Amino acid sequence: MSAFSPTPTPVLPGYECQLSSDAVAHSSQKLDSTLLDFSHVPPSRLQKLPSTLSETLAYRCTCGFQIIDSSQLPPPSFPPKSDPSSSTHNLVYCMRNNFTPVSLLTDRFPIANNLIQKTMESLIIALREVFKADKEHAAVGNLTSCKFVSSWDEREIFVTFSYSDTISNSSEWLNFFRPLLPLHNITSLTARFQKQSLSLGREIKKINDRIVIKGTEIIYEKPEDAFCHPNRETMEKALEWLCDKIGSVKNGRILEMYCGSGAHTIALARCVEIEKILCVEIDQRLVDYCNSNIVKNNVQDKVKCVKGDAGKISSRLMRRRMKGGVENSTSPLDFVERFNCLLVDPPRSGLDGSVKKLAMSGEFEDMFYVSCGRSALVEDLKVLCEVFEVESLCVTDLFPRTDSVETLVHLKKKKKE
Incomplete structure (x- = not known):
């Protein structure tokens, strides 16, 4: 967990059963x-x-989040009044609940699988560093959301960032993210903006996956951006x-x-x-x-x-x-x-x-x-x-x-x- 952790208990926006509740009973x-x-x-x-x-934790292999400056969030969803960082600007992961963005309060989403959680944390820490230095940097300027998609076997992960406006300095964006791919074992990372895109890593956005059913290993190829279970x-x-x-x-x-x-x-x-x-x-x-x-x-x-x-x-x-x-x-x-x-x-x-x-x-x-x-x-x-x-x-x-x-x-x- 990163230093930016106002509370040890993450929030699951829009979920019926929070982490403090009995998930097994809820499922039944x-x-x-x-x-x-x-x-x-x-x-x-x-x-x-x-x-x-x-099975009620670390199971999702696809997740999407908004990325918002914490100072722009409506109170009291984030941050807690008692939190000393309430007056600072920090990028945070959010999800919508009844159309209102709510912070996860942590850098990991406990419902996502472990590969996605690890990648979430490492990327938001890197983004905060450049955000503190230059809010107009190509990596964070106009950044609105992100999506993580991993293979079932958690060997591959694809990350997509969405921006509300054109990335004017593509070299700056590429130079910032390029060293992060091998450092954090990211298969592919893409920026989408104004019907355009920038991309690093695997050129063909396909997931190579496998699953074992009744002792038989089955291999799959599937497009990263299409629906899969x-x-x-x-x-x-x-x-x-x-x-x-x-x-x-x-x-x-x-x-x-x-x-x-x-x-x-x-x-x-x-x-x-x-x-x-x-x-x-x-x-x-x-x-x-x-x-x-x-x-x-x-x-x-x-x-x-x-x-x-x-x-x-x-x-x-x-x-x-x-x-x-x-x-x-x-x-x-x-x-x-x-x-x-x-x-x-x-x-x-x-x-x-x-x-x-x-x-x-x-x-x-x-x-x-x-x-x-x-x-x-x-x-x-x-x-x-x-x-x-x-x-x-x-x-x-x-x-x-x-x-x-x-x-x-x-x-x-x-x-x-």
């Missing part, structure tokens, strides 16, 4: 609350995986649950919608006895990364990734199925002749209407739904359960100490009476 209670939405499901089919105490512990739990459940599907022929760069796809192809996966993603950049990950993990014979909107692809697949398919087709949509399993990980807003229609077309015996949108999932299940029934449902703690929950659902087609 919010999962119980979520399960109330599924009271129609037999209790034996419901499961919750609350966080342990260690921000909690390694929850991601591991979700992947292990999916592998167990999808592993029970005989001769799995899977259609995966919203696949991203292949986080679920590759784990399933490596860890589960399946026949094939056709995965769909709308972002061409993520499609490229997914295809790269398919090759890196040597699962080309099992997996194919195609670019497309989930809704439109669903409509095209339904039309092709009604026509009976295309004989000797080379279309990637015919990579799998007939599916028996659907996997979806939609945005918080839930499933596209066409995806729901495809799901209920009768082709799929099993469906797996990964959801971070609690209300959207409840509404989607009302429709899907006309054809399916909930075989099993698991709730996990997506962001410990917040109200966020990730829900995993295994749906099985109802048997005809």
Whole structure:
């Protein structure tokens, strides 16, 4: 902890459960609350995986903060009246709570993983030194915020600073930050301003990562600025649950919608006895990364990734199925002749209407739904359960100490009476 530490207890702005509260009880209670939405499901089919105490700290691999002159913060959020530094100017990390910036009160954010915390501290100390000497220095003048993104395995870290105006002296900025990269093992550092940027370190902003699921190491490439699961512990739990459940599907022929760069796809192809996966993603950049990950993990014979909107692809697949398919087709949509399993990980807003229609077309015996949108999932299940029934449902703690929950659902087609 640096000398600038007005209090030994950090603040978690916007978090429901502060460091002084019982995080394990909070985790269990919010999962119980979520399960109330599924009271129609037999209790034996419901499961919750609350966080342990260690999992409620140092877990986030992506964090963003404002960087503010402490003298500009509205009282009494910072600094405490009793603090002797209240009349001085210091750069501090802040987060917004109800649109008001609130200081973390320390140079580390206990919710971020250890690599991010260490980098946060070293950079803010360096920035304060130049701020005290010259507030107009290119490194700190017009500086508004920063973002930290690390790999799950905490071997790589990317830092992005945002500025409200043009950096007029790029040489000064580069000369200040260049020696900090090797000193603090920073993979890449970027300044963004007025639709422009300066950058040091790795030119291609991609994260090289790895995760171990059921004893199998899986390697990933993923773009630094695209969404990826921000909690390694929850991601591991979700992947292990999916592998167990999808592993029970005989001769799995899977259609995966919203696949991203292949986080679920590759784990399933490596860890589960399946026949094939056709995965769909709308972002061409993520499609490229997914295809790269398919090759890196040597699962080309099992997996194919195609670019497309989930809704439109669903409509095209339904039309092709009604026509009976295309004989000797080379279309990637015919990579799998007939599916028996659907996997979806939609945005918080839930499933596209066409995806729901495809799901209920009768082709799929099993469906797996990964959801971070609690209300959207409840509404989607009302429709899907006309054809399916909930075989099993698991709730996990997506962001410990917040109200966020990730829900995993295994749906099985109802048997005809």
